[in-house]
Amino acid sequence: MLDKIKSLPEKPAFVIGLSLILFSPIxxxxxxxxxxxxxxxxxxxxxxWGIAILLILSAADKRYSRKSxxx
Numbered sequence: 318m319l320d321k322i323k324s325l326p327e328k329p330a331f332v333i334g335l336s337l338i339l340f341s342p343i344x345x346x347x348x349x350x351x352x353x354x355x356x357x358x359x360x361x362x363x364x365x366w367g368i369a370i371l372l373i374l375s376a377a378d379k380r381y382s383r384k385s386x387x388x
Contacts, residue, residue: 319371327376327383334372341365 322330341362349358 327379331376337369
């Protein structure tokens with residue numbers, strides 16, 4: 318899974334990660350209103366945020382390595 322994350326270009330990885338962080342709480346809140354599975358919603362949210370953070374860190378690493386190679 319990490320290879321797939323690292324293979325994404327930096328801008329799409331950053332946009333996907335940021336949108337996951339911004340929109341997943343809204344979607345999971347709406348699904349929690351429909352179902353009464355409280356702790357499962359929290360576990361799913363943590364997994365989504367973990368993947369989003371990996372995407373953002375991957376994009377930042379690519380950007381940093383690209384900028385440090387040009388100096």
